[in-house]
Amino acid sequence: MISKTILVTDDALKLSWLRDAWQIAHKDEQIAFESCMTVKHIEELKKVYDQNADGQLSKTEQAYMMTSLLLNPEAAVLNYFASRRDREWPFPKYLGACGRVIFVENGGKLLDVSLESPWKQRANLAVQLLDMIDTFRNGDPDWIVMFLDFRYENFAVDQYGRLKLIDFDGVVLIDREESDDTDECASGPCENSATCHDWVNYYTCNCTSGWEGTHCEINTDECASSPCLNSAACQDNVNYYTCDCTPGYRGVHCEEDIDECVSDPCWNSATCHDHVNYYTCECADGYSGTHCEIDINxxxxxxxxxxxxxxxxxxxxxxxxxxxxxxxxxxxxxINECVSQPCLNQGRCFDIVNGYGCFCRYGWIGTHCDINRPCPTNPCENDGHCIMVPEGFRCLCYRGWTGTYCEKVFLGENVEVDWQLGESITRGEWSAGNEANLIQDCRQSDRFPFRTYNQCNRPGDGGQAISNEAPHSGNFSWHFKRGYSSLGGGTPFSTGLNTWAGRKDGQYSAGADSFYASFFFKLANDRLDESKIAVVAGNPHGDERASNYLEIFAEPEQRAGARFRGLHVRVADSYPNYTYCSVTKNCIAGHFSYIAENLTITTWHRIEMTLHAKPVDYFDEWHYVVDQKYHFSGGAYFQTERYDKGWPYEYVNRLKFQPRHDNYKKKYLGFFFDDVYYKAFDAEEKFDTIEEYGTSFEPIPLP
The missing domain is CATH 2.10.25.10 (Laminin)
Known part of the structure; x- marks a missing residue:
C-alpha cells in the first residue's frame, strides 16, 4: 500500500521515488509506462494538474497527480492529451477519474460491429486508422505515442463515424529527446507544401508543381519561354503564367485582336466602325453624341x-x-366626369377638374346619393328599416312583410278567403291529398268550443277546424290538434300550384327550380304537451312527402333523460353529407338537426323554408329560417332516399301537414297555424314569382 503521507510531501515529486513506487503498485503488470517517467514528463504533468494555474502544486493537487500516476496511469495519459488544444486526438473526451475508474464520454459502438458495413464505410475506417497511427507518431512535438494492442475491442466508432481508441492498457509514451530514432522531418524543412521523406540522418523534399530546389524554395519561372505575344507582359505565378495584354488584344497569349463593335456600343440604329483599340459611331438622323445616344429634344x-x-x-x-x-x-x-351620370336617385352632378360632386335630393346622402338617410327613430315593425324621403319616411320591410310600418304579413296576389268559423280545412281549396276526406279526423276525445262543419256526425267533433281562439292576423287561424299520421294521403294538403318546382335538366320537367314557403305557428297548450307535427313539401299527387322533413315538437321539461327540452324546430337531414350519400347510396336515417330550441310557448313563431333543386343527383338544397334569426341549410331528406332506392323523382307544389303524436288523446292540443304563403320561382330570378298562393284563413281579405 502506498503511504498517504508520502503522497503529500516534496519527496513524492522525485522521479526516483515515483519509479520505485510505480513498480511496487504495478509489480504484476506487463506494461512499459515507466519509460515515460522522465523529469520532463513530470514537469508537463504538473502543468496539467495545476488547476489554479499559479505555477505551484498544492498538497491536494500533488496528491491528485501522484494517485493518478500510481493507481491509474491511463487517467494521466488522457488528462495530459486533453490539455493539448493544438489538435484533436482520437480519444474519448476525458471527464475525470476516481481511483482506478476513468470517466470518459460514450465512444460509440465497438469496431467489430462495422465488419459487415458497406465497403466505402470500412475503407473510411481503415483510412482513419492510418491517420491515427500518423497522429500518434507525429501529432505531438514532445512525445511519440506507441500503441501495442490493435484488437477490435480496443476501438469504437461514434455516431458521426469517427474512430476512437477506448482502451489505453497498451499505450506507451516515448520522449522524443530520449529516443534514438530522430525524425529529420520534424522541423518541417520542406517549403511550399512539399512532402518531406525521413531517412537515417537525412531527409529529402518532394516538391509540388511549380517549385524546385533542395527545400522546394525556388518558384519555377514559366515566363522563361516568352509565351506572350503582341508586346504583352508575362506574369509568372506558381506553376502557371498569365499574359497582361496591351489594349486591343485578348486571348491566353494575347494573340486575338478585339473587335470593339461586337458589344454593339452605338445606339439608335447607328453604324459602328471598328479600329485598333477603339471604334466610331455613324449616327442615324435625329441623333448625336459619341454613341448616338442624344435625341433632339x-x-x-x-x-x-x-x-x-x-x-x-x-x-x-x-x-x-x-x-x-x-x-x-x-x-x-x-374631362367632364358627369358624362357617366354617377349621381343616383335623381341627384344633380356638377363637374370639377378631375372629379365631380353630387347635389342629392332630400332623403339621400353619400358621394353618389346612394345612401338612404336614416330616420331619427324607427317606427317600422318586424325588422323593417326606416329611411327618410321627401314625404317623411318609408319602411323597407323584411321579406314576407308589407304595410306602412311593415305590420302586415305579405300573402301575395292569390289569397284564398271565404273561410268560416268551425269549418274543416278541406272545405276550401285544401284537401286530404289523394283521399276524399281526412282519415281519423272524427271521434276525438274532446270538442271545439264552437260548432264544427265537417264529415263528422257530432257537432264540435274533429281533430282540426278554423278557429277564433288565437289568430295571428285578423280573426281566425287554423287549429290542428290531431289526426291521421299517414306518410301519404289522408292528411291535410294545402292548395297545389299549377307550377311544379324541382329539377329542370334533362328528362326532368319542372316549371321552376325553386320553391319558397312561409307560415306562422303557435303551441295551442299553455304547457309543453309533447305535441309534434311535421310540415313538409307535398307532391302534386297528394300522396307523398316530396322532398324535405321539418318537425315542430313541444318536448316537456319534466321528461327524464331528454336530450333537448322545450319548444323546438328541427329537420331530418341528409347525413353525414352529400358525398357519402351519393357514393354509398345509403344515407344514414334518423339524424336530426335543430334549427331553433326552447322557443317561447305563448307567442307566435315564423318558419321560412326554401328549396333550390340542383341538376345533379343528391344535391338538392333546403334553407330554413325561424323567427328571422335562426338559420340552417341542408339536403333534401326524402328526395335523397328516392335516389338511394331508385324511386321516381317527386316535384313540389304545396305543403303537407302530418301529425307525429298519437291520435284521439286529448293531452295533445297540437298547434295553431296562420298566414300561410308559398311560391314557385327560378333561383336566378328570385324576385320574379312564377306562381304563388296565400291565406290567412279569413272570410274576407285583410285590409
Missing amino acids: ECQSSPCRNGSSTCVDRVNGYICLCDPGWEGVHCEID
Whole structure:
C-alpha cells in the first residue's frame, strides 16, 4: 500500500521515488509506462494538474497527480492529451477519474460491429486508422505515442463515424529527446507544401508543381519561354503564367485582336466602325453624341399645358402625358366626369377638374346619393328599416312583410278567403291529398268550443277546424290538434300550384327550380304537451312527402333523460353529407338537426323554408329560417332516399301537414297555424314569382 503521507510531501515529486513506487503498485503488470517517467514528463504533468494555474502544486493537487500516476496511469495519459488544444486526438473526451475508474464520454459502438458495413464505410475506417497511427507518431512535438494492442475491442466508432481508441492498457509514451530514432522531418524543412521523406540522418523534399530546389524554395519561372505575344507582359505565378495584354488584344497569349463593335456600343440604329483599340459611331438622323445616344429634344418648347402635364420626347416628335382630369394632344381639354351620370336617385352632378360632386335630393346622402338617410327613430315593425324621403319616411320591410310600418304579413296576389268559423280545412281549396276526406279526423276525445262543419256526425267533433281562439292576423287561424299520421294521403294538403318546382335538366320537367314557403305557428297548450307535427313539401299527387322533413315538437321539461327540452324546430337531414350519400347510396336515417330550441310557448313563431333543386343527383338544397334569426341549410331528406332506392323523382307544389303524436288523446292540443304563403320561382330570378298562393284563413281579405 502506498503511504498517504508520502503522497503529500516534496519527496513524492522525485522521479526516483515515483519509479520505485510505480513498480511496487504495478509489480504484476506487463506494461512499459515507466519509460515515460522522465523529469520532463513530470514537469508537463504538473502543468496539467495545476488547476489554479499559479505555477505551484498544492498538497491536494500533488496528491491528485501522484494517485493518478500510481493507481491509474491511463487517467494521466488522457488528462495530459486533453490539455493539448493544438489538435484533436482520437480519444474519448476525458471527464475525470476516481481511483482506478476513468470517466470518459460514450465512444460509440465497438469496431467489430462495422465488419459487415458497406465497403466505402470500412475503407473510411481503415483510412482513419492510418491517420491515427500518423497522429500518434507525429501529432505531438514532445512525445511519440506507441500503441501495442490493435484488437477490435480496443476501438469504437461514434455516431458521426469517427474512430476512437477506448482502451489505453497498451499505450506507451516515448520522449522524443530520449529516443534514438530522430525524425529529420520534424522541423518541417520542406517549403511550399512539399512532402518531406525521413531517412537515417537525412531527409529529402518532394516538391509540388511549380517549385524546385533542395527545400522546394525556388518558384519555377514559366515566363522563361516568352509565351506572350503582341508586346504583352508575362506574369509568372506558381506553376502557371498569365499574359497582361496591351489594349486591343485578348486571348491566353494575347494573340486575338478585339473587335470593339461586337458589344454593339452605338445606339439608335447607328453604324459602328471598328479600329485598333477603339471604334466610331455613324449616327442615324435625329441623333448625336459619341454613341448616338442624344435625341433632339422636341419638348424644349414646353408644348404640354395645364398643370404638371408631362412631355415625353420621341424621335422627331413628342407626346403629352396629361394630369388626371385633362385630355387632348396638348392636355388642353377638361374631362367632364358627369358624362357617366354617377349621381343616383335623381341627384344633380356638377363637374370639377378631375372629379365631380353630387347635389342629392332630400332623403339621400353619400358621394353618389346612394345612401338612404336614416330616420331619427324607427317606427317600422318586424325588422323593417326606416329611411327618410321627401314625404317623411318609408319602411323597407323584411321579406314576407308589407304595410306602412311593415305590420302586415305579405300573402301575395292569390289569397284564398271565404273561410268560416268551425269549418274543416278541406272545405276550401285544401284537401286530404289523394283521399276524399281526412282519415281519423272524427271521434276525438274532446270538442271545439264552437260548432264544427265537417264529415263528422257530432257537432264540435274533429281533430282540426278554423278557429277564433288565437289568430295571428285578423280573426281566425287554423287549429290542428290531431289526426291521421299517414306518410301519404289522408292528411291535410294545402292548395297545389299549377307550377311544379324541382329539377329542370334533362328528362326532368319542372316549371321552376325553386320553391319558397312561409307560415306562422303557435303551441295551442299553455304547457309543453309533447305535441309534434311535421310540415313538409307535398307532391302534386297528394300522396307523398316530396322532398324535405321539418318537425315542430313541444318536448316537456319534466321528461327524464331528454336530450333537448322545450319548444323546438328541427329537420331530418341528409347525413353525414352529400358525398357519402351519393357514393354509398345509403344515407344514414334518423339524424336530426335543430334549427331553433326552447322557443317561447305563448307567442307566435315564423318558419321560412326554401328549396333550390340542383341538376345533379343528391344535391338538392333546403334553407330554413325561424323567427328571422335562426338559420340552417341542408339536403333534401326524402328526395335523397328516392335516389338511394331508385324511386321516381317527386316535384313540389304545396305543403303537407302530418301529425307525429298519437291520435284521439286529448293531452295533445297540437298547434295553431296562420298566414300561410308559398311560391314557385327560378333561383336566378328570385324576385320574379312564377306562381304563388296565400291565406290567412279569413272570410274576407285583410285590409
